[in-house]
Amino acid sequence: MAFPQTRLRRLRKTDVIRNMVRETVVSIDDLIMPLFVCPGTNVRNPITSMPGNAQLSVDLLVEECKRLVSLGIKSVLLFGIPESKDESGLVACAHDGIVQRAIRAIKAEIDNILIVADVCNCEYTTHGHCGTIVDGDVHNDLTLETLAKQSVSLAEAGADIIAPSDMMDGRVGKIREALDKNGFYNTPIMAYSAKYASAFYGPFREAAESAPKFGNRSSYQMDPANSNEALREIEQDLIEGADIVMVKPALSYLDVIRRVKDKFNIPIAAYNVSGEFAMVKAAAANGWIDEERIIKEILTSIKRAGADIIITYHAPQMAEILEKEQQLKGI
Numbered sequence: 006m007a008f009p010q011t012r013l014r015r016l017r018k019t020d021v022i023r024n025m026v027r028e029t030v031v032s033i034d035d036l037i038m039p040l041f042v043c044p045g046t047n048v049r050n051p052i053t054s055m056p057g058n059a060q061l062s063v064d065l066l067v068e069e070c071k072r073l074v075s076l077g078i079k080s081v082l083l084f085g086i087p088e089s090k091d092e093s094g095l096v097a098c099a100h101d102g103i104v105q106r107a108i109r110a111i112k113a114e115i116d117n118i119l120i121v122a123d124v125c126n127c128e129y130t131t132h133g134h135c136g137t138i139v140d141g142d143v144h145n146d147l148t149l150e151t152l153a154k155q156s157v158s159l160a161e162a163g164a165d166i167i168a169p170s171d172m173m174d175g176r177v178g179k180i181r182e183a184l185d186k187n188g189f190y191n192t193p194i195m196a197y198s199a200k201y202a203s204a205f206y207g208p209f210r211e212a213a214e215s216a217p218k219f220g221n222r223s224s225y226q227m228d229p230a231n232s233n234e235a236l237r238e239i240e241q242d243l244i245e246g247a248d249i250v251m252v253k254p255a256l257s258y259l260d261v262i263r264r265v266k267d268k269f270n271i272p273i274a275a276y277n278v279s280g281e282f283a284m285v286k287a288a289a290a291n292g293w294i295d296e297e298r299i300i301k302e303i304l305t306s307i308k309r310a311g312a313d314i315i316i317t318y319h320a321p322q323m324a325e326i327l328e329k330e331q332q333l334k335g336i
């Protein structure tokens with residue numbers, strides 16, 4: 006039936022009807038907040054390009070986690086800024102590494118929190134690349150060794166999920182094997198499977214002090230022009246044992262999220278990255294956009310595209326937005 010029998014506006018008439026037929030709802034349970042931990046005590050180094058975010062020493066990080074949990078955000082993704090760096094990122098594998106210490110401190114004080122540990126070498130290498138350099142490029146198979154070691158060490162510290170973001174071939178299988186061998190067969194892997202060589206990571210590299218000192222990451226991260234290849238990456242990671250796959254960044258890659266959703270039966274995470282966050286903050290600071298509505302629309306679009314989990318620096322603000330909505334509804 007067509008117009009005038011069909012009138013789609015009938016279901017848009019009131020809030021009650023709109024709420025009833027809404028197809029996509031972002032819940033606080035979908036969100037993961039990324040955090041940066043640095044050495045020292047009582048240290049808070051604000052990240053200029055990411056207003057509201059800061060490098061935090063372990064003590065302040067624990068306080069921040071308590072605040073997040075009180076807002077309803079129960080899951081965090083940790084990145085470390087170490088005391089010192091080395092050629093292969095071995096410092097990231099140490100029992101008392103910066104993230105390992107952070108995990109133990111959080112777990113000692115907060116029970117109901119889920120800690121996702123990022124696994125990569127770029128924050129821990131002197132050259133800023135995601136692995137060991139041989140002949141001017143990251144050596145894939147040598148890098149797998151440190152990634153596996155780092156993963157086991159993070160699991161030992163108490164990480165609930167291991168999230169490799171390096172984009173080496175075969176790392177999910179290697180990490181799965183190492184985790185299993187050490188008794189962590191129940192620790193899931195959230196693989197950054199389709200991770201693009203993106204300019205949207207700019208602010209993060211300031212935050213994590215992880216910018217490459219020479220060249221770029223195009224020999225391991227994906228070409229932004231490709232989406233068939235993203236499906237191959239996902240397929241490989243599934244075969245190797247990934248429990249959750251990720252598409253990153255989110256907004257310029259919503260089509261990729263949708264293709265993955267249509268093709269595979271696996272939870273999908275999307276990373277709403279630092280550059281995406283910074284653009285919203287900059288425009289809002291200028292009074293050019295309605296910040297809260299934009300945040301809600303962005304996160305809803307990522308979920309509508311097919312993401313089950315959204316990693317976002319907007320998480321605490323989104324919690325407040327959702328809380329306000331509940332109050333308005335009188336719930």
Ligand code: PBG
Nearest residue numbers: 125127170205206209278279280
């Ligand atoms: C490290 C890593 C990066 C991000 C997460 N893990 C940056 C990079 O690849 O240079 C980006 C996150 C963000 O921009 O918010 N491999």
